[in-house]
Amino acid sequence: xxxxxxxxxxxxxxxxxxxxxxxxxxxxxxxDSKNDAFQVLISTMLSAQTKDAVTHAASMRLFAVAKxxxxxxxxxxxxxxxxxxPVSFYRNKAVHVKETCKQxxxxxxxxxxxxxxxxxxLPGVGRKTANLVLLIAHESGDNICVxxxxxxxxxxxxxxxxxxxxxxxxxxxxxxxxxxxxxxxxYLVTWGxxxxxxxxxxxxxxxxxAYCPRLGVTKEGKA
Ligand code: SF4
Numbered sequence: 001x002x003x004x005x006x007x008x009x010x011x012x013x014x015x016x017x018x019x020x021x022x023x024x025x026x027x028x029x030x031x032d033s034k035n036d037a038f039q040v041l042i043s044t045m046l047s048a049q050t051k052d053a054v055t056h057a058a059s060m061r062l063f064a065v066a067k068x069x070x071x072x073x074x075x076x077x078x079x080x081x082x083x084x085x086p087v088s089f090y091r092n093k094a095v096h097v098k099e100t101c102k103q104x105x106x107x108x109x110x111x112x113x114x115x116x117x118x119x120x121x122l123p124g125v126g127r128k129t130a131n132l133v134l135l136i137a138h139e140s141g142d143n144i145c146v147x148x149x150x151x152x153x154x155x156x157x158x159x160x161x162x163x164x165x166x167x168x169x170x171x172x173x174x175x176x177x178x179x180x181x182x183x184x185x186x187y188l189v190t191w192g193x194x195x196x197x198x199x200x201x202x203x204x205x206x207x208x209x210a211y212c213p214r215l216g217v218t219k220e221g222k223a
Contacts, residue, residue, distance in 0.1 A: 007159060007176050010208050011187065017207045018190040025056040027186060030136045037112035037137035038104070039063060042072070042097060044129045049088040052193065058084040062097075069104035072097065096124025114138045127166060135182050144172045145185040149192025156196065158213050197221060 023031075026043050033039040043059040050058075062083045066072045072080070080094040087093060100122045104110060112133060113119055119130035131145035146154075146169040154160045160171035176184060188196075195202050200221030203209050 006157075006211065007180060010157070010211055011180050011183070013207050014187040014191060015183070017195075018187050021190050021194050022052075024186070024189045024193065025052040025059070026132060026136065028056060029059055033063075035137050035139075036067075037133060038069060039067065040137040041100075041112050041125070041129065041133050044132045045097060045100070045124055046084055046087045046093055048093075048128075054087055058087045058090075069101040069110050073101035073105055093124065099123040100125065112137065116143075127169065131169070132185065135185065141178065141182055144169050144176070144181045146172065147185070147189060148198070149196075150185055150188040152198060153188045153192055153196045156201070156212065156215050156217055157208075158215050 026040060026047055029043045030036070030040050039059070042062065043055060046058050046062075047055040062072070062080065065079075065083060066075055075083075075098065077094050077098050080097055081090055084090050084094060084097070103122055104112065108118070114134065116127075116130050116134065119125050119133060120127070128145055128147050131143040134140040134143045135145055144150075146165040148165065151162070151165040151168045154168050154172065155162060159175060160168050162168045162171050172184065173181075192198070195206050200219055201214075201217055202221045202223060203212070203214060203217065204220065204223035206212065
């Protein structure tokens with residue numbers, strides 16, 4: 001496990017570096033929609049295993065047609081599929097989006113709930129999506145959102161030794177100071193998309209390479 005100071009030392013360096021990079025799609029959508037919880041929820045559902053540009057374009061196509069739980073629930077699943085294609089698993093996601101919108105309308109008065117327990121009752125919503133909604137749309141300071149980028153990079157850096165994103169989330173609550181919780185996702189997702197890539201991490205171009213043990217890294221990409 002890292003000392004607190006290792007994370008404290010690297011987070012500001014990462015913060016400076018990612019401030020010059022493009023923001024992840026869901027953050028962009030959140031800003032453009034003035035933190036609309038519904039758009040954050042749906043775009044996060046669409047983002048799983050999908051490139052950012054594809055997520056952004058698909059979300060924009062859907063929200064151009066319908067941007068409330070009620071209006072999205074009124075679309076047919078086939079129409080939602082067409083609008084969100086080519087996000088990964090677009091057929092499953094269309095079913096989940098429609099069902100989630102129906103439940104938001106029927107059970108939550110058309111609002112996105114603000115607790116983990118309630119969010120996890122929605123179809124297709126797991127901890128990653130729920131945490132991101134709580135962090136971005138409900139401005140929670142009590143959550144850490146761990147996706148594959150955060151999971152991979154935290155293990156390469158030796159901040160955690162875990163097998164699943166959920167284990168990483170729980171480990172980070174123990175090893176990271178609370179002030180970093182809301183921004184770990186933004187920094188490490190941006191870092192994972194631009195530098196610490198899954199297969200060929202760009203270690204020679206990495207601002208934190210001097211502090212990184214590169215655990216599990218076998219191949220490096222171009223600088
Ligand atoms: S040095 Fe390489 S493995 Fe470590 S954070 Fe940078 S890109 Fe990732």
